[in-house]
Amino acid sequence: MKLNKLSLTVLTLGFAFLYLPIVLLIGYSFNESRLVTVWAGFSTKWYGELFADDQMMSAVWLSLKIAMGASTGAIILGTLAAFALVRFGRFWGHTLFGSMINAPLVMPDVITGLSLLLLFVAMGQLFGWPSERGSLTILLAHITFCTAYAAIVISSRLKEMDLSLEEAAMDLGAHPFKVFWLVTLPIIAPSLVAGWLLSFTLSMDDLVIASFVSGPGSTTLPMVVFSSVRLGVSPKINALATLIVLVVSIAVCIAWWFARKAERDAQMLPDEE
Amino acid sequence: MNVATSTATMADSAKRPEQTILQIQQVTKMFGDTKAVNDVSLEIRKGEIFALLGGSGCGKTTLLRMLAGFERPTAGRIILDGQDITALPPYERPINMMFQSYALFPHMSVEQNIAFGLKQDGMTRNQIGDRVAHMLKLVHMSKYARRKPHQLSGGQRQRVALARSLAKHPKLLLLDEPMGALDKKLRTQMQLEVVNIIESVGVTCVMVTHDQEEAMTMAGRLGIMDSGEICQVGSPTEVYEYPNSRLTAEFIGSVNIFEGVVNEQAEDAEELLITSSELECPLELSLNASVSAGMPVAVAVRPEKISVSFERPEQAANWVKGTVSDIAYLGGISTYHVEITGGRRIQCTVANVARSTQDRATWGDEVYLSWDTASGVVLTS
Ligand SMILES: Nc1ncnc2c1ncn2[C@@H]1O[C@H](COP(=O)(O)OP(=O)(O)OP(=O)(O)O)[C@@H](O)[C@H]1O
Numbered sequence: 066m067k068l069n070k071l072s073l074t075v076l077t078l079g080f081a082f083l084y085l086p087i088v089l090l091i092g093y094s095f096n097e098s099r100l101v102t103v104w105a106g107f108s109t110k111w112y113g114e115l116f117a118d119d120q121m122m123s124a125v126w127l128s129l130k131i132a133m134g135a136s137t138g139a140i141i142l143g144t145l146a147a148f149a150l151v152r153f154g155r156f157w158g159h160t161l162f163g164s165m166i167n168a169p170l171v172m173p174d175v176i177t178g179l180s181l182l183l184l185f186v187a188m189g190q191l192f193g194w195p196s197e198r199g200s201l202t203i204l205l206a207h208i209t210f211c212t213a214y215a216a217i218v219i220s221s222r223l224k225e226m227d228l229s230l231e232e233a234a235m236d237l238g239a240h241p242f243k244v245f246w247l248v249t250l251p252i253i254a255p256s257l258v259a260g261w262l263l264s265f266t267l268s269m270d271d272l273v274i275a276s277f278v279s280g281p282g283s284t285t286l287p288m289v290v291f292s293s294v295r296l297g298v299s300p301k302i303n304a305l306a307t308l309i310v311l312v313v314s315i316a317v318c319i320a321w322w323f324a325r326k327a328e329r330d331a332q333m334l335p336d337e338e
Numbered sequence: 339m340n341v342a343t344s345t346a347t348m349a350d351s352a353k354r355p356e357q358t359i360l361q362i363q364q365v366t367k368m369f370g371d372t373k374a375v376n377d378v379s380l381e382i383r384k385g386e387i388f389a390l391l392g393g394s395g396c397g398k399t400t401l402l403r404m405l406a407g408f409e410r411p412t413a414g415r416i417i418l419d420g421q422d423i424t425a426l427p428p429y430e431r432p433i434n435m436m437f438q439s440y441a442l443f444p445h446m447s448v449e450q451n452i453a454f455g456l457k458q459d460g461m462t463r464n465q466i467g468d469r470v471a472h473m474l475k476l477v478h479m480s481k482y483a484r485r486k487p488h489q490l491s492g493g494q495r496q497r498v499a500l501a502r503s504l505a506k507h508p509k510l511l512l513l514d515e516p517m518g519a520l521d522k523k524l525r526t527q528m529q530l531e532v533v534n535i536i537e538s539v540g541v542t543c544v545m546v547t548h549d550q551e552e553a554m555t556m557a558g559r560l561g562i563m564d565s566g567e568i569c570q571v572g573s574p575t576e577v578y579e580y581p582n583s584r585l586t587a588e589f590i591g592s593v594n595i596f597e598g599v600v601n602e603q604a605e606d607a608e609e610l611l612i613t614s615s616e617l618e619c620p621l622e623l624s625l626n627a628s629v630s631a632g633m634p635v636a637v638a639v640r641p642e643k644i645s646v647s648f649e650r651p652e653q654a655a656n657w658v659k660g661t662v663s664d665i666a667y668l669g670g671i672s673t674y675h676v677e678i679t680g681g682r683r684i685q686c687t688v689a690n691v692a693r694s695t696q697d698r699a700t701w702g703d704e705v706y707l708s709w710d711t712a713s714g715v716v717l718t719s
């Protein structure tokens with residue numbers, strides 16, 4: 066299809082709007098100067114400084130660990146919730162449970178963060194656990210709100226799944242638990258992956274909730290970035306952002322390659338008899 | 339009770355003394371307030387193909403699902419080979435089912451699909467390999483062992499599904515609308531092929547269908563269902579020639595039904611006379627029903643039992659005069675729609691034996707329709 070001038074302009078502007086900031090960011094990460102907005106020649110020194118910055122690096126690791134734990138926890142709880150909603154028919158309180166699982170999606174982060182903080186403080190006083198706020202409370206908080214997203218992604222896939230597949234497996238002699246492992250899980254696997262990636266991103270991204278429930282010594286990456294930007298943007302952060310963009314791009318490319326391969330397999334036509 | 343039907347059944351069972359493998363005893367299934375299956379009792383003989391036939395929503399699938407174990411009967415018992423299986427979960431029943439959608443596992447190859455049930459039984463790798471190869475050969479799918487289900491055509495998927503449900507050598511095979519997902523031409527071909535495979539394995543089979551042609555082609559016996567109940571059970575011929583009610587008569591094939599009242603008759607009369615307000619002459623039938631004088635009955639006459647002629651028939655009963663109002667030419671046969679006095683239309687089929695249509699009745703012709711005393715069937719319900 067040929068693009069006319071107008072749509073070409075709109076397209077260019079749209080892409081520029083989306084990607085120009087990222088391109089600028091990448092460009093300035095190779096800037097010699099300490100001043101982010103003044104170009105003073107090419108250099109990779111900020112990457113060196115980034116890896117030498119212990120505070121920043123430990124925040125990266127903490128965030129990665131929390132994001133992994135939170136997304137794994139979220140898909141486990143999300144799968145259970147999705148099963149309860151989709152498979153157990155209309156049990157008592159079905160509608161209430163269904164809307165409550167979605168509530169964290171529309172709840173402002175400030176409210177979620179504050180309420181979780183209150184919960185953790187109250188629990189600490191009543192049972193002595195969690196005794197202090199830190200990476201554990203951040204992890205729990207992230208599991209809480211990521212579960213909502215994971216449950217939605219997984220339940221939409223479960224709803225689509227042909228129930229007779231599970232019945233067929235049972236008919237062929239598999240116990241319900243084996244049916245789940247051998248048939249249901251492989252079929253909903255794409256939604257588990259999607260839910261995991263979504264939760265991972267949300268957890269890596271979260272500043273507000275983590276700020277409420279974090280304690281001394283547990284600073285996540287968004288918190289470090291945000292506080293250091295307030296003191297003036299350091300090109301180190303550009304370098305970090307560039308690395309993140311690189312990792313994400315590679316992940317997207319791999320995902321795309323797998324998707325295309327699956328599609329090509331699917332298009333293989335049956336031979337003539 | 340229909341005298342002719344019972345003699346036919348007796349002759350049948352004398353010919354091959356079969357043992358009953360499945361007994362369905364007064365099974366009822368309620369969904370809330372709806373009775374999906376109402377007090378059904380059935381006996382399935384070892385090695386036969388039995389078809390449950392009925393209109394949409396009559397409870398066929400529900401009955402089949404109770405046999406497979408996916409629904410628990412509200413009342414009644416199901417006994418397979420002497421064992422009460424009413425309360426057994428599906429994974430403990432020696433019964434396998436072929437689903438209407440085939441339900442092939444999309445993430446497994448053809449081989450793995452067939453091996454699935456065998457693995458659950460804890461067979462060794464070699465045994466599984468041999469059995470799978472044998473099943474693939476049985477359904478002529480050996481070439482496609484490594485394919486995934488989405489790489490197969492509809493007919494091929496059906497064969498795989500059949501192989502998968504036969505692989506465990508079940509005591510009972512259930513088929514839910516087996517041809518439902520196929521187009522018309524493939525359907526006729528697969529009907530015969532599926533029957534051949536089932537018969538070569540010798541498994542007892544209960545199938546569900548709403549297509550009477552399919553049921554009559556594939557099954558040795560039929561059970562006609564309506565609103566949760568079994569109305570009639572018998573071989574295709576019995577059900578077609580000796581329907582026991584208006585419902586079965588109208589459900590299987592087309593039929594002309596005349597309402598009438600039974601005449602007074604002599605004790606030793608061989609024939610039954612019935613007066614119908616729709617016909618000028620009486621209806622005469624061989625005595626095949628226990629009826630008493632004055633009883634209102636319906637008489638069913640199949641279209642192919644009626645002959646069309648230009649001359650008035652010599653017989654005193656079983657004829658009517660009318661005008662041809664419509665002819666449907668179907669190649670091998672033609673269906674005539676003849677309007678009789680009173681405006682009623684009667685259907686009759688005529689085989690197109692000769693190529694020319696010269697001496698055949700055509701639109702607007704006055705014709706006489708007549709039939710034998712042995713052709714009509716009395717329906718009391
Ligand atoms: N799970 C269910 N819950 C409630 N009602 C049901 C359920 N399954 C079936 N029914 C009802 O039971 C009746 C019989 O259903 P069934 O599926 O057995 O019909 P069928 O004979 O298989 O019809 P079809 O030819 O359309 O498949 C219908 O009235 C249906 O609405």
Ligand SMILES: [Mg+2]
Nearest residue numbers: 395398399400
């Ligand atoms: Mg059905």
